[in-house]
Amino acid sequence: MGRSPCCEKNGVKKGPWTPEEDMKLIQYIQEHGACNWRSLPRNAELQRCGKSCRLRWTNYLRPGIKRGRFSFEEEETIIQLHSVLGNKWSAIAARLPGRTDNEIKNFWNTHIRKRFLRNGIDPVTHAPRLDLLDLSSLINYLPRINVSNLLRLQTLLNPEALRLAASLQGNPELLLAKLQENHIINSQLQNQTPVFQTDQFQNNFDQQIPICDPSTDLPTATSISNQNLFMQGNMGQFSMNSENLSGQSFQDFVETFCCGTSDQIQEDLSEKTSFKSLNSGSNSSHNFNFDSVLSTPLSSPTPLNSNSTYINGNTEDERESYCSNLLKFEIPEGLDFDDFL
């Protein structure tokens, strides 16, 4: 015996609710309470499915529903709760007064999830994934990749990737294309040599992506310091964990794996990231190291109140671009073969 449908299909109106329908629903619920959704449409003289009435009431008409853009605190809360609760939107909504599960779900899918993917973060596990990274940003750096040095890591890399690297030596653009095609590095990461444990990133989930205040489009102080800590943590891991790279500075690293001096690389980075403007007051090109990067802009107190270029962005895109720029800086870190290994 099948379950009876929640409403008769015939004569049931679909689509956007009209103000008149809203008024009917509100008045009925004010008089009779929000119960017995199945009989409510008939009693309230609404040509709607009971479920549709329930959703309309729950998601939009219920008193206390907050409309409009999510605040940065809400966004931060959503990301944190999602890392713990997963897609339990109602549980997340319960901790965000005035917000509904559907609204949070839509916000997640249309904003946060996309940002995660763009920045190479798995929106499910909140862990970094190279195959999710916007690889187009890597192209700028490919001419600097020293495939020969990459090949030295042969004992640690997927043989298939090595064969490809060998055959494509001297043609890094093609190498990238192949990597994109075959996700070889990704499979290496995902299936063979997971570097980051889930719990490791669980602890850092809120430190990877700076949260921007939608009203000001500024990264929040909390997220800035968290990002700073996160990056510092990764940098420490870089120098501590790699046998081949142990004790090396970032300069050593880029010179090892990229063709060109660290000054050249840094110059390139400065051209392509927001750090240029933020470092413009100092002779940063000769002091490029992790510390200098980590201290600006992330830990600098000035960007939040200054007229720096990126923080004045008012659009969502500019917010994203700020976040993307942070990760653009991480390109060398993205090429951190310690992470690969």
Next chain:
DNA sequence: AAACAGTGCAACCGCTCTGAC
């Protein structure tokens, strides 16, 4: 100015889960 593409969001669908009876 018009056509087109991209984006965001409200709303829906189908299904599962949960608790009351």
Next chain:
DNA sequence: TGTCAGAGCGGTTGCACTGTT
């Protein structure tokens, strides 16, 4: 124990709006 209604979730659709060509 089975049935039912409500609640929740993932996925999707359709439309309005905006930016681009």
